[in-house]
Amino acid sequence: MTADHTTKQLTDIPFSVLDLSPIVAGGSPAESFRNTLDLARHAEIWGYHRYWLAEHHNMPFIASSATSVVISHVAAGTSTIRVGSGGIMLPNHSPLVIAEQFGTLESLYPGRIDLGLGRAPGTDQRTARALRRSGRNDAEDFPEQLDELRAYFDPSLASGPMPVKAIPGEGLSIPVWLLGSSGFSAQLAGQLGLPFAYASHFSPVNTVPALELYRRSFKPSKALEKPYAMVGVNVVAADTDEEANRLGTTLQQQFLNLIRGEEAPLQPPVRSMDGLWTEYEQRAVHQQLGSSIFGSPGTVKDKLQSFLDDTQADELMVIAQVFDHKARLHSYEIVTNLFKS
Known part of the structure; x- marks a missing residue:
């Protein structure tokens, strides 16, 4: 670790928001979308840099399955904050369709759209088959899909003539990010010279190794000069x-349900998780949520600074799976005071 690695402060980097448009127990997707737009408007006022929405399917606690549509909803209701996908699960889609969707978004909201891409299905295998309408369930051809998608925006990246064009899409400058929770996307993002977003919020163990691999693999490109x-x-x-x-405890219950295969809407908080999980389940949840930060402003500031020291992130994207919408807003407002002060 070089000397400058100890000097990066929370006030030195942008902070952003990842929103899953959570569906809470007793709530509805319609309510989730209203809350998403409300949070996005607050995030814009508070100075968050970008607002990303995630693609998941067949999950009763996530409403943002039609991700491009929700991105448009948020972008239309805000004016300056960048809005994008965190991410689009590319193997679920035709690259041409995604190029057209994001070409449309960029045409509607110029200079504000990000295209974050993942190679996982964002769901179970049965749902993945229903989405893809084919027997293929893996993401082995993700690099080829990515090349095709990028060539729709910039035909100079294609290996040959492009007989099919993305309209809208071609010629538009839409930042493409690779998302990941392992080394595969980290290395690919580095080799292609693309920005990389790591999912430490559910895969904390590999965070630092994946970031180091990304930085070691990085080659300057038209998109980025440095990692x-x-x-x-x-x-x-x-x-x-x-x-x-x-x-x-709402987030802990969410991951406990995932471990058990008992997916449900986001549950209200409880005083204690004691009695709700076994010792094995407790360890499993804590492993998946190992980088999570719960606390008062002072506690959060100290832990976030330590997290930044470890990761040397260029940007932090905050996820707050909080049951009560007002408490969720308050959580993001507290974080705002840490990066703006």
């Missing part, structure tokens, strides 16, 4: 540590 890494992190902030830990 640019954004890292996702769960942050639940409240006025006291006790209240933040209580609110954080």
Whole structure:
């Protein structure tokens, strides 16, 4: 670690938002979309840099399955914040369709759209087959899909003539990001000279190795002269540590349900998880949420700074799976005060 690695402060980097448009117990997707737009408007006022929405399917606690549509909803209701996908799961789609969708978004909201891409299905294998309408369920051809997609925007990247054009899409400058929770996308992003976003919010163990691999693999490109890494992190902030830990039990219950294969809408917080999980389940949840930060403003500031010291991220993307919308807003507002002060 070089000397300058100890000097990067929270106020030195952009902060952004990842929103899953959570569906809470007793709520509805319509309510989730209203809350998403409300949070995005607050995030814009508070100075967050970008607002990303995730693609997941067949999950009763996530409403953002038609990701491009929700991106348009947010972009139309805001004016300056960048809006994008965190991410589009490319193997679920035709590259041409994604080029056209994001070409449309960029045409509607010029200079504000990001295209973050992942190679996982964002769902279970049965749902992946329903989405793809073919027997192929893996992402082995992700690099080829990515090449095709990028060539629709910039035909100079194609290996030959492009008989099919993305209209709208061709000639538009839309930042393409690779998302990942392992070394595969980290290395590919580096080799292609693309920005990289790492999902530390659910895969914390590999965070630093993946970022190091990305930086080692990086080759300058038309898109980037030097590596640019954004890292996702769960942050639940409240006025006291006790209240933040209580609110954080919603996220813990979400991951506990995922481990059990018992997916459900986002659950209200509880005073304690004791009695709700076994020792094995507790360890498994803590492993997946190992980089998560729950706490008061002071606690969050210290832990976020330590996280930044470890990752040397160029940008942090905050995820707050909080049951109560007002408490969720308050959590993001607390974080705002850390990067603006």
